[in-house]
Amino acid sequence: MSSELAMDKQARIARHLNNLRKLITPRGLFLASDQAVTTGYDKAWIRDNVYEALAFEYTGEWTVVAKAYHTLLDIFDTHIEKINWAATNKPFESWQYIHARYNPQTLEEFWESWGNKQHDAIGAVLFKLAEFELTGHSMLRNNKDRKTVQTLIYYICNVEYWHDADNGMWEEAEEVHASSIGAVLAGLKKWQEVGTMDVDPDAIARGEKALHALLPRESESKFTDLALLSLIYPYDIIDHKMAQTIVDNLTYHLERDKGVLRYKFDQYYNKNPDGYSEEAEWCFGLSWLAIIHQQLGDTDMAHKYLQKATNTVTKDGKVPELYFSNSSKANENTPLGWSESMYVVALHKVTN
Numbered sequence: 151m152s153s154e155l156a157m158d159k160q161a162r163i164a165r166h167l168n169n170l171r172k173l174i175t176p177r178g179l180f181l182a183s184d185q186a187v188t189t190g191y192d193k194a195w196i197r198d199n200v201y202e203a204l205a206f207e208y209t210g211e212w213t214v215v216a217k218a219y220h221t222l223l224d225i226f227d228t229h230i231e232k233i234n235w236a237a238t239n240k241p242f243e244s245w246q247y248i249h250a251r252y253n254p255q256t257l258e259e260f261w262e263s264w265g266n267k268q269h270d271a272i273g274a275v276l277f278k279l280a281e282f283e284l285t286g287h288s289m290l291r292n293n294k295d296r297k298t299v300q301t302l303i304y305y306i307c308n309v310e311y312w313h314d315a316d317n318g319m320w321e322e323a324e325e326v327h328a329s330s331i332g333a334v335l336a337g338l339k340k341w342q343e344v345g346t347m348d349v350d351p352d353a354i355a356r357g358e359k360a361l362h363a364l365l366p367r368e369s370e371s372k373f374t375d376l377a378l379l380s381l382i383y384p385y386d387i388i389d390h391k392m393a394q395t396i397v398d399n400l401t402y403h404l405e406r407d408k409g410v411l412r413y414k415f416d417q418y419y420n421k422n423p424d425g426y427s428e429e430a431e432w433c434f435g436l437s438w439l440a441i442i443h444q445q446l447g448d449t450d451m452a453h454k455y456l457q458k459a460t461n462t463v464t465k466d467g468k469v470p471e472l473y474f475s476n477s478s479k480a481n482e483n484t485p486l487g488w489s490e491s492m493y494v495v496a497l498h499k500v501t502n
Contacts, residue, residue: 155460159497163497163498166205169485170205173202177217178214179194179222180194180203180487181193181254181487182198183484183486184483189481195250196250196275197268197271201488202487203218204494204495205495219278223298226301226302228258229248232248233305237308238304240310247316249266250265250271265321265324266317267317268317269306269309269327269334270319270330270377270380271333275302276302276306276334276337277340280341283346284343303341304348307353311334312353312356312359312360312361313360318377320413325370326370329377329380332380333380336385338354361388365388372414373403373414374396374400374414375413376412376432377412378396379396382397382445382446383441383442383445386445393442393446405435407431408433408461408473409432410435410436410439411432412430415427428476430475431472436459436462437456440454440456441492441495441499444499449500456497459496460493464484468485468490470483470484471484
């Protein structure tokens with residue numbers, strides 16, 4: 151029996167929370183992976199911080215969550231002139247959009263070409279901030295924070311997120327992505343529910359129309375994609391029938407033993423020299439599926455995927471970003487903060 155299986159649920163949660171704590175910087179942001187990695191993951195991504203903070207939300211460590219979100223708000227405030235410009239002028243170059251990665255100490259953008267145009271990251275922050283308002287855990291400290299959120303709403307509507315091609319969750323070629331539309335739509339609808347921000351109902355209607363026209367595809371080039379799971383959890387923006395279709399398509403085409411492919415013919419850490427048919431297996435996909443099956447009411451399948459997720463934990467108790475195709479070799483981004491957090495959420499949500 152592995153050391154992971156020998157531990158009870160609470161001990162596992164504590165161990166993986168500890169892995170996440172080691173990624174927290176002095177200002178409260180999470181690194182994507184260990185400070186020592188050479189892959190560039192010693193930086194703070196907006197999206198990763200949202201997903202990494204989830205683990206502490208479920209375990210009730212609101213001080214950790216608040217510090218991360220306060221610093222995310224500080225990032226937006228640091229770059230508020232740029233965001234204000236893009237909220238009133240249509241950006242025409244990728245650098246004019248809100249960037250995806252920041253120095254966790256100085257809060258400055260990383261300027262190298264990266265695929266920084268990521269609408270889903272802004273949608274993720276808007277969604278969670280609104281959810282916190284509704285659940286009595288407001289992250290807005292003052293009027294400046296409220297004004298910053300309003301500016302983000304104006305920004306994401308002004309760029310016409312419903313048909314503006316972005317780099318998406320995987321920071322690759324610009325396309326219109328269902329996962330990006332859905333993230334923004336979820337954020338706007340949630341703020342509309344809160345009722346304290348000016349949210350254009352036409353922007354919501356356009357987003358809904360665009361999302362429904364694209365689903366169950368992720369994009370023009372991708373029939374199914376791991377990013378689509380975000381529409382079910384955390385956003386819960388689609389109905390049960392569409393959620394089941396997305397899960398069925400994804401598991402049929404992308405599920406593997408050690409993880410879930412991001413999409414077919416993914417070249418990132420592809421074991422085949424020509425980048426074909428030996429796609430890397432992403433560990434957090436298994437935890438994500440466990441969470442979603444629990445949400446959809448299938449406890450047996452939730453347990454199945456939680457077990458598969460547990461089998462990806464390394465001998466020293468870490469959840470990697472990915473394993474090379476059909477192997478027991480993980481890549482250097484171990485632990486990946488996002489993977490650790492999703493595993494904690496799965497442990498918390500999947501019933502005994």
